[in-house]
Amino acid sequence: MERRHTLYRTHLVFVCLLSWPLLLAALFAPSAAMAAVLADDRADALYHYYDGGGVEVQGPAVLVRKGDNANVSGFAHYYIDNVTSASVDVLSYASPYTEQRNEFGLGIDYLNEDTTLTFAYSNSEESDYSANTFNLAFSQEMLSGMTTLNMSVSRGFNEVRDNTNPTFEETADVWKWRMGVGQVFTKKFVMNFDFEVIHSQGFLNNPYRKVRIDGNFVAPEVYPDKRNSLALAARGMYYLGKRSSTRFEARYFNDDWEVNALNLEGGYTHYYTPKLLAEYRGRFYTQNKAFHYSDNFDSVQRFMARDKELSTFSSVSVGYKLTYEIWKRSDRLLKQGDISFAYNLFYFDYEDFTDPTNNNEPYSFHANVAQILFSLRY
Amino acid sequence: MSRTLLALLIGLLLLAGGCATEPWVAPFEREYLADPVMNFSRDPYSDAYIMHVYETREGAQGAGAGSGGGCGCN
DSSP states (O other), X not given: OHHHHHHHHHHHHHHHHHHHHHHHHHHTSOOOSSOOOOOOOEEEEEEEEEEETTEEEEEEEEEEEEEOSSSEEEEEEEEEEEEEEXXXXXXXXXXXEEEEEEEEEEEEEEEETTEEEEEEEXXXXXXXXXXXXXXXXXXXXXXXXXXXXXXXXXXXXXXXXXXXXXXXXXXXXXXXXXXXXXXXXXXXXXEEEEEEEEEEEEOOSOSSOEEEETTEEEEEOBOOSEEEEEEEEEEEEEEOSSSEEEEEEEEEEEETTOOEEEEEEEEEEEEEETTEEEEEEEEEEEEOOOTTBOSSBSSOOSSBBOOGGGSSEEEEEEEEEEEEEEEEOTTSSSOEEEEEEEEEEXXXXXXXXXEGGGTTEEEEEEEEEEEEEEEEEO | OHHHHHHHHHHHHHHHHHHOOSOSSOXXXXXXXXXXXXXXXXXXXXXXXXXXXXXXXXXXXXXXXXXXXXXXXX
């Protein structure tokens, strides 16, 4: 474990060392003919729905973004999850429950020539979990907009509680460092490359989840108090003609809990009419188990996990999104109105996580995920 | 070995930043790139929700197309 921590410290040093020369290169790059722009002023109202594996999550969300048409754009969002859970974990050794998660966030973008700085804050509250996250991001366009460099750092302060034990209170803090490059390769082809390192420290498991020892759910999970991970991603998009494009994505993940994961995704986007945009996507994900995961331990170990998200499994998802432009008039106060409907079907297949409520057969489930989005531009 | 590789990478990036003064796709040739079908995330808030679904049900995290928040981990 110690050797792996050293390896991840090396990765952190790599990110820090690489960031500053890139920043200097960006600041002294030739001035661009096409300046960077702030995100559009918009208001989004979203309803989201998830139903799968005995868990239903649904609720509304709103986002408002407004700028001064020059250098500054501010944004705020509010998001609600109404959760009803009778998941396989809950049915194995607890009782179904309902709860609500509320999240709000604020942020500001500052644009100067080709440089954009973003500061954002978000707060998420559940009955047994609080999360406060600060994010600082930097984006620089170079070479007349051919190359975009992105860097960000995020710091999360989380508090974990246990509704069955009022005296239980632990912390879990998260650092995230991210670096990315967007590159225009041809008139029809662009790619993004992203690299992110995450360091988590504190109480990292679920206080309610139990492990199975010799067939019985008798002990709480015990996790290491540190987790370090890195993820590398490449995304590409190609213009096919007739207002259609195809995209692909590959991401590799590795951490010092010995989880290795890979996901591949592809998509196709097409305007059927000037007002109707359709997107289709498919995604495959696979991972192996963490070093301290077991479906059924022989005996008590120093670290023990039975979280199915740390087991060996794969998932496939397919989906579509339809967006209809209701109006578009640049001379109006409300310049554009769009409505979207998105649907995704997920299928999860676990190799070494069994279902005690179904004769200990290997567990699998599917989930329906839908969204309705109404978006205004002004 | 890794330090040599790091130095080489930084050198190449600085070289690229200093030398490539002419874009090979001129601003007036970016009609296709400006089309909404070529946007990686037209609705970032909506995409962040899908990222949140992934992050709460998969062991992997980071370098995603958007960013999630909170726990929602059961």
